[in-house]
Amino acid sequence: MNKGKCNHQLDGGREDGPVDPQPLETLSPLLASQGRTVTGGSRDESSGPRLMPALAIKMINKSRGKILGVLALFLVMVWYSIYREDSFYFPMQENKTVCPVGEVERKAAQLIGNYTRDHPLFLQLKDYFWVKTPSLYELPYGTKGSEDVLLRLLSVTSYSLPESIQSLKCRRCAVVGNGHRLRNSSMGETINTYDVVIRLNNAPVHGYEQDVGSKTTMRLFYPESAHFNPRTENNPDTLLVLVPFKPMDFQWMEAILNDKKRVRKGFWKQPPLIWDANPEQVRILNPYYMEVTAAKLLNLPMKQPRKVKQKPTTGLLAITLALHFCDLVHIAGFGYPDSANKKQTIHYYEQITLKSMAASEHNVSHEAVAIKRMLELGLVKNLTYF
Known part of the structure; x- marks a missing residue:
């Protein structure tokens, strides 16, 4: 009976009743084998709980290398995940680091005969004041016959590029057309990453920022396409570049800037009579670039019969301009609907169709061929389908 009670106590870990006294020498070897100690004729019941922290520390020490590994x-995976997110967040960043200097000039020379960057972008007062530079053509391909009004107009405007553009080591340019292809394109953020953004005529920005962006470095226009309030659709430092098609365009601009009697006749559409623009931001485009666009890209004669005159669009002219001072030229929003599609709108901001182009002096199919040639040469890159 005493033996049974003793075994029950050792196996179960607790006492169920009195135990017959036994010699210490008899119990000590058995208790020691179970991880217990006996001193002074009694056993230490707290030794079991103290054993657990020691075992845990021993296990941690053995696994320390694995835990650190x-x-x-885990830290490497977190870093890689963040790095991947950052690398995709700036899709245009690669163009910032690699600048194809000289590539545009080399490829443009294959398309434009006698290509040169020696001509100024904008007309300068000195050419009509100190030395009267003769011009071979009348507007829109020259300034012959308009020297006097130009002298007055250039005295209140400027001709330089902003220092922020002039000092760039690489001029990355985006020419934004007004085509329907920009609608729902979500190209706005991409367009804003370019150093120079060129826009056309009265194409709006506000309300369309997600598709067309909000940055405008230059806006090319003529009187009939001028927005009545240029401050609303442009940045404060936007260059407002007049594209002169006829002598009346110079007279309209002079009357506006000098607050003279407004010119009302001689326009196919009434231009704004009030045009709130800062004269310091106004530039007059050098007609040389209209000549290059017409003669070299569209093979148009400089002197045409009055009834069949054809002129380049402002869009193709803007691309030509970019090819003469940018290191990289990308275009967006160019191209017209198929001629058989009578209902498709041609602009991203209004509902007019290709029918409205029937009476214009532009040959859009001819211009499409010129742009496709640029794309084939890699001279320009298209950000929207063409």
Whole structure:
């Protein structure tokens, strides 16, 4: 009976009743084998709980290398995930680091005969004041016959590029057309990443920022296409570049800037009679670039019969301009609907169709061929389908 009670106590870990006294020498070897100690004729019941922290510390020490390895792997995975997110967040960043200097000039020379960058972008007062430079053609391909009004107009405007553009080591340019292809394109953020953004005529920005962006470095226009309030659709430092098609365009601009009697006749559409623009931001485009666009890209004669005159669009002219001072030229929003599609709108901001172009002096199919040639040469890159 005493033996049974003793075994029950050792196996179960607790006492169920009195135990017959036994010699210490008899119990000590058995208790020691179970991880217990006996002193002074009694056993230490707290030795079991104290054993658990010691075992845990021993296990941690043995696994320390594995734990550190797992932690290091976790940190590497987190870093890689963040790096991947950052690398995709700036899709145009690669163009900032690699500048194809000289590539545009080399490829443009294959398309434009006698290509040169020696001509100024904008007309300058000195050419009509100190030395009267003769011009071979009348507007829109020259200034012959308009020297006097130009002298007055250029005295209140300027001709320089902003220092922020002039000092760029690489001029990355986006020419934004007004085509329907920009609608729902979500190209706005991409367009805003370019150093120079060129826009056309009265195409709006507000309300369309997601598709067309909000940055405008230059806006090319003529009187009939001028927005009545240029401050609403442009940045404060936007260059407002007049594209002169006829002598009346100079007279309209002079009357506006000098607050003279407004010119009302000689326009196919009434231009704004009030045009709130800062004269310091106004530039007059050098007609040389209209000549290059017409003669070299569209093979148009400089002197045409009055009834069959054809002129380049402002869009193709803007691309030509970019090819003469940019290191990289990308275009967006160019191209017209198929001629058989009578209902498709041609602009991203209004509902007019290709029918409205029937009476214009533009040959859009001819211009499409010129742009496709640029794309084939890699001279320009298209950000929207063409």
